[in-house]
Amino acid sequence: MAEAFSKSEPATARHPMEWxxxxxxxxLLRKALVLALLAVGWxxxxxxxxxxxxxxxxLETARAFTEALMRENLLSASWTSLAVLIKGYVIAIAGxxxxxxxxxxxxxVRELLQTLISMFNPLPAIxxxxxxxxxxxxxxxxxxxxxxxxxxxxxxxxxLSGFDSVPETQRLVxxxxxxxxxxxxxxxxxxxxxxxxxxxxxxxxxxxxxxxxAAELVFGVSSSSGGLxxxxxxxxxxxxxxxxxxxxxxxxxxxxxxxxxxxxLVETVTVRRWGMQR
Numbered sequence: 001m002a003e004a005f006s007k008s009e010p011a012t013a014r015h016p017m018e019w020x021x022x023x024x025x026x027x028l029l030r031k032a033l034v035l036a037l038l039a040v041g042w043x044x045x046x047x048x049x050x051x052x053x054x055x056x057x058x059l060e061t062a063r064a065f066t067e068a069l070m071r072e073n074l075l076s077a078s079w080t081s082l083a084v085l086i087k088g089y090v091i092a093i094a095g096x097x098x099x100x101x102x103x104x105x106x107x108x109v110r111e112l113l114q115t116l117i118s119m120f121n122p123l124p125a126i127x128x129x130x131x132x133x134x135x136x137x138x139x140x141x142x143x144x145x146x147x148x149x150x151x152x153x154x155x156x157x158x159x160l161s162g163f164d165s166v167p168e169t170q171r172l173v174x175x176x177x178x179x180x181x182x183x184x185x186x187x188x189x190x191x192x193x194x195x196x197x198x199x200x201x202x203x204x205x206x207x208x209x210x211x212x213x214a215a216e217l218v219f220g221v222s223s224s225s226g227g228l229x230x231x232x233x234x235x236x237x238x239x240x241x242x243x244x245x246x247x248x249x250x251x252x253x254x255x256x257x258x259x260x261x262x263x264x265l266v267e268t269v270t271v272r273r274w275g276m277q278r
Contacts, residue, residue: 031260039058040058042057042058043057043058043059046058046060052241052242053239053241054241055241056241056242056245060242061242061245061246061249063242064240064242064243064245064246065246065249065250068231068243068246068247072231072243073231074228074231074246074247074250077226077227077228077230077231078227078228078250078254080226080227080228081212081213081216081227081228081229082254084140084143084144084147084212084227085147085208085209085212087144087147088143088144088146088147088148088150088151088208088212089147089151089204089205089208091144091148092147092148092150092151092152092155092204092208093151093155093201093204095148095152096151096152096155096156096159097159099113099152099156100113100156100159100160100163101182101185103160104163104185104189105181113156113160114160116153117153117156117157117160120149120152120153121153121154121157123149125146125147125149125150125207125211126146126211126214126215128145128146128149129142129146129215129218132145132146142215143212143215143216146211146212146215147208147211147212150204150207150208150211151204151205151207151208154200154203154204154207155200155201155203155204156200157200158196158197158199158200158203158204159193159196159197159200161196162192162193162194162195162196162197162200163189163193165193165196166188166189166192166193167192170188170192171188173188174187174188194270198263198266198267198270201263202259202263205258205259205263206255209251209254209255209258212227212229213227213228213229213232213251214229215229216228216229216230216233217229217230217232217233228247228250228251231243231247232244232247232248235247
């Protein structure tokens with residue numbers, strides 16, 4: 001019997017080590033562990049402070065989150081915000097690609113773009129909100145103006161830097177094949193600079209998302225409907241702090257999903273598959 005116990009002991013001892021090995025080998029498990037630790041720390045800090053009106057616990061926020069999804073407009077508010085965000089994001093990305101492509105063909109356009117980036121990239125997008133409201137009123141157009149500003153300049157800077165970093169040998173290959181203009185950009189510059197372009201897309205997404213939420217905290221998407229930022233602001237005025245935290249949680253969840261699924265998938269099928277990024 002003692003011999004049997006001694007044989008089974010290494011198997012039980014290896015069990016925690018196997019879990020540790022799985023956690024080390026899986027990025028998803030590591031992120032889940034980090035989120036679980038943050039949730040535990042949040043719950044302990046809230047219980048220690050014992051001020052639910054100021055700092056609701058994780059469990060209270062989870063209940064408010066579920067209730068807001070089932071009975072209130074949290075899901076529709078999130079979709080309203082995302083719809084506006086996608087419009088502004090696509091407009092800015094398309095404009096930046098055209099601007100940068102022209103900059104690669106013309107020295108004057110390049111210097112113009114660099115000057116505009118130096119002028120407007122440090123300018124917070126939310127600072128343009130009062131001007132946009134004066135020009136376009138209280139509506140979606142004002143948000144689109146702010147979003148385009150938030151996305152255009154950082155993405156143009158990342159793309160221009162990526163194009164400049166393309167080796168001269170690859171440029172010569174394209175020219176030897178007779179590629180000029182848009183064909184040269186699409187078949188030579190964009191594939192070679194794709195890591196920088198993807199980095200610019202992620203940075204631009206983060207800027208756009210936080211700018212949109214900040215703008216919606218001031219006013220809704222339109223006079224008749226409000227987005228996620230307006231959901232947070234409205235519940236803050238009514239002192240529903242748990243629902244405020246539920247709205248903030250939705251902002252974080254959407255950011256994690258876009259970063260961890262959408263951009264990760266694009267990187268996996270492109271730059272990681274091609275060996276351009278680890």
